[in-house]
Amino acid sequence: MTVTVVGSIAFDAVKTPWGQRDRLLGGSAVHFALSASFLADVRVVGPVGDDFGEAEVDVLRARGVNVDDIEHVPGGKTFFWSGEYEYDLNNRHTHDTQLNVFADFQPKLSEASKDADVLFLGNIQPDLQREVRQQCEGARIVGLDSMNLWIETARDSLIRTIEGVDLLVINDAELRQLTGTPNLVQAAREALGWGPTAVVAKQGEYGSALFSADRFFALPAYPLETVVDPTGAGDSFAGGLFGYLAAHPDEGLTDELLRRAMAYGTALASFNVEEFGTERIQRLTHDEVRDRVAELHAITDWVDVPVELRA
Amino acid sequence: MTVTVVGSIAFDAVKTPWGQRDRLLGGSAVHFALSASFLADVRVVGPVGDDFGEAEVDVLRARGVNVDDIEHVPGGKTFFWSGEYEYDLNNRHTHDTQLNVFADFQPKLSEASKDADVLFLGNIQPDLQREVRQQCEGARIVGLDSMNLWIETARDSLIRTIEGVDLLVINDAELRQLTGTPNLVQAAREALGWGPTAVVAKQGEYGSALFSADRFFALPAYPLETVVDPTGAGDSFAGGLFGYLAAHPDEGLTDELLRRAMAYGTALASFNVEEFGTERIQRLTHDEVRDRVAELHAITDWVDVPVELRA
Numbered sequence: 103m104t105v106t107v108v109g110s111i112a113f114d115a116v117k118t119p120w121g122q123r124d125r126l127l128g129g130s131a132v133h134f135a136l137s138a139s140f141l142a143d144v145r146v147v148g149p150v151g152d153d154f155g156e157a158e159v160d161v162l163r164a165r166g167v168n169v170d171d172i173e174h175v176p177g178g179k180t181f182f183w184s185g186e187y188e189y190d191l192n193n194r195h196t197h198d199t200q201l202n203v204f205a206d207f208q209p210k211l212s213e214a215s216k217d218a219d220v221l222f223l224g225n226i227q228p229d230l231q232r233e234v235r236q237q238c239e240g241a242r243i244v245g246l247d248s249m250n251l252w253i254e255t256a257r258d259s260l261i262r263t264i265e266g267v268d269l270l271v272i273n274d275a276e277l278r279q280l281t282g283t284p285n286l287v288q289a290a291r292e293a294l295g296w297g298p299t300a301v302v303a304k305q306g307e308y309g310s311a312l313f314s315a316d317r318f319f320a321l322p323a324y325p326l327e328t329v330v331d332p333t334g335a336g337d338s339f340a341g342g343l344f345g346y347l348a349a350h351p352d353e354g355l356t357d358e359l360l361r362r363a364m365a366y367g368t369a370l371a372s373f374n375v376e377e378f379g380t381e382r383i384q385r386l387t388h389d390e391v392r393d394r395v396a397e398l399h400a401i402t403d404w405v406d407v408p409v410e411l412r413a
Numbered sequence: 414m415t416v417t418v419v420g421s422i423a424f425d426a427v428k429t430p431w432g433q434r435d436r437l438l439g440g441s442a443v444h445f446a447l448s449a450s451f452l453a454d455v456r457v458v459g460p461v462g463d464d465f466g467e468a469e470v471d472v473l474r475a476r477g478v479n480v481d482d483i484e485h486v487p488g489g490k491t492f493f494w495s496g497e498y499e500y501d502l503n504n505r506h507t508h509d510t511q512l513n514v515f516a517d518f519q520p521k522l523s524e525a526s527k528d529a530d531v532l533f534l535g536n537i538q539p540d541l542q543r544e545v546r547q548q549c550e551g552a553r554i555v556g557l558d559s560m561n562l563w564i565e566t567a568r569d570s571l572i573r574t575i576e577g578v579d580l581l582v583i584n585d586a587e588l589r590q591l592t593g594t595p596n597l598v599q600a601a602r603e604a605l606g607w608g609p610t611a612v613v614a615k616q617g618e619y620g621s622a623l624f625s626a627d628r629f630f631a632l633p634a635y636p637l638e639t640v641v642d643p644t645g646a647g648d649s650f651a652g653g654l655f656g657y658l659a660a661h662p663d664e665g666l667t668d669e670l671l672r673r674a675m676a677y678g679t680a681l682a683s684f685n686v687e688e689f690g691t692e693r694i695q696r697l698t699h700d701e702v703r704d705r706v707a708e709l710h711a712i713t714d715w716v717d718v719p720v721e722l723r724a
Contacts (some may be wrong), residue, residue: 285638325622
C-alpha cells in the first residue's frame with residue numbers, strides 16, 4: 103500500500119564532531135520517504151527551488167519513491183537549514199533557517215497522493231497539516247509530527263490538527279511542552295484525550311515509547327559506537343514506522359502491530375545517523391535492515407523466570 | 414545466599430513538588446538492603462549516630478535485614494542529606510550534606526559479613542570500597558556504585574577499585590564523566606577494559622542498559638504517572654539486581670541472568686519512588702513485586718515478524 107508524506111525537502115549544512123558538510127540532501131519528507139520506501143510505496147509532497155536538481159530527485163527515484171508531487175517553484179530556492187551538534191550530540195544549535203520556497207507553500211496533492219492508504223503530516227505549520235489532512239479524507243491511518251516552534255506559535259491550531267489524526271509521533275520533550283505536563287505518562291494521556299489512537303514519544307538515544315488507551319511499550323534505540331550525524335533520525339524512525347503500517351493494511355492499528363512498526367523505525371533511524379545526511383540509507387541493503395531488526399529483538403528480549411520472594 | 418552491602422545510612426530531608434519531609438530514613442545501604450531483602454539474606458555495614466534509634470533499625474529488621482554490622486558511634490550524629498527536586502524531577506539540588514559519623518568511617522566487617530556470597534560496595538570513598546573488597550576475598554560477585562564527587566576527587570583510586578569488581582553499576586552521565594567519553598557504548602567498553610564482567614548504566618526515567626564483552630541489553634523504567642520522591646531509586650535498583658544474583662548462586666554471571674536481575678531491580682526501584690523515602694517499600698507485598706515484573710515483561714515484549722522489503 104501507499105504512504106503519502108508532506109513535509110520539508112531541504113538542503114542542510116551540518117557540522118558534527120566527525121566533520122561537516124555544506125550541502126546535504128535533507129528535510130523531514132526526504133528522510134521519511136527514503137526510510138518508508140523499504141516497506142511501502144511512497145509519494146512525497148513538498149516544494150523545491152531551482153537549485154534542486156536531477157541528482158537530488160534521483161536519490162528518491164533510486165529508492166522507488168514517487169516524486170510527481172514535488173512542486174518545482176520557478177525562481178525559488180529550496181528550504182535551507184544550517185546547524186551544529188555539540189560533542190555529545192545531544193545538543194544542537196541552529197545557525198540558519200531559510201524558508202525560501204516553503205514560506206508560501208500551499209500543498210497541492212494529486213489524486214494519487216490523496217488516495218494513499220497512509221498519510222504522514224511531517225513537521226510543517228499545523229494549518230497546512232490540517233488542509234492536507236482534509237484533502238485525504240479516505241486515508242486509513244494519519245500520522246503527525248510537530249516541533250517546539252508550532253507549539254509556541256500555533257498551539258491551538260496544532261491541537262485541532264492532532265484531533266484529526268490517528269497517531270501522534272513527537273519528541274518526548276515536545277510532548278511535555280505541548281501538554282504543559284512534566285510527567286511523560288500524564289502528558290501522553292492528555293494527548294490521547296484529544297483523539298489519537300496512540301502516541302509515540304521519540305526519546306533520541308534512549309529510544310521511543312508507545313502510549314495507547316490502556317497500554318504502554320518502550321523500545322531502546324539501537325546502540326551505536328559512532329553517531330556521525332543525528333539529523334533526520336526522527337524522520338527516518340517515523341518513515342520506518344508508517345511504512346510498516348502501510349505494509350500491513352489488514353491488521354488495524356493494534357498495539358502489537360505498532361510495536362513491530364517501531365522496531366523497523368528504530369532500525370532505519372540507526373542507519374540514518376551512521377553517516378551524513380542520506381548517505382547511509384542510500385546504500386542500505388535489505389539484509390542489513392533484517393539483521394538489525396533481529397539484533398534489536400535480541401537486545402530487548404528477556405525471560406521472566408519465577409523466583410521465591412523473601413521476608 | 415547472602416548479600417553484604419556497605420554504604421551510607423542516613424536521614425534525608427527531601428522536598429519534591431508533591432510535598433516535603435524533614436527526616437526520612439535513607440542512605441544508599443538502606444535503600445539497597447530493603448530492596449535486596451525481597452530476594453536474599455542481606456547484611457548492612459555502615460555507621461550511625463545517637464540519633465539513629467530502634468524505630469529506624471526496626472524498619473530493616475522487619476524485612477529480615479541483618480543489622481549486626483551497623484556500627485553505633487557514641488556521641489555521633491547520623492549522616493544527613495537535604496535536597497530538593499525540580500518540577501520535572503530530573504534535576505535535583507543538594508541543600509546540605511553533613512557527613513557526621515561518616516567522616517571517620519572505617520568499615521569493620523564481621524566474619525559473617527565477610528563470608529557473603531555477594532558484596533555490594535555502595536557509593537562511598539573508593540579507598541574504603543577497596544578496603545572492604547579486600548576483606549571479602551571469597552565473594553563470588555562484587556558490585557560497585559560511585560558518583561561524580563569521587564570521579565572528580567579520586568578518579569585514579571576509583572579506577573583501581575573498579576579493576577577488582579565484577580559488575581559496575583553507575584549512572585550513565587557518570588559513566589561518561591568517568592571515562593571522558595560522550596558515547597555511552599564507547600564509555601562502557603572502556604570501563605569493561607578495566608576488568609568488570611559487565612557494566613550497568615542507570616538511566617533514570619529511561620531505564621537501564623547492560624554492557625558485557627560482546628552483548629548489549631536495554632530495559633525501560635516502569636512507567637509511572639506520579640513519581641513522589643526519586644531519592645534512592647538507583648540504590649533500590651541495585652538492591653533488586655544483586656539480590657536476584659544472590660538468589661541464583663548456581664548460574665554464574667551470565668547475560669541472561671543479569672537481564673532478569675535488572676528486571677527485579679527495575680520493579681523494586683519503581684515502587685521506591687512512589688512514596689517518600691522507604692515508605693512504599695516497607696509495605697510492599699510479594700504479589701505486587703511479581704505483578705510488576707510481569708507487567709515490565711509485557712511492556713517490553715514484541716515479536717519480529719518477517720516482512721517483504723522493497724525497492
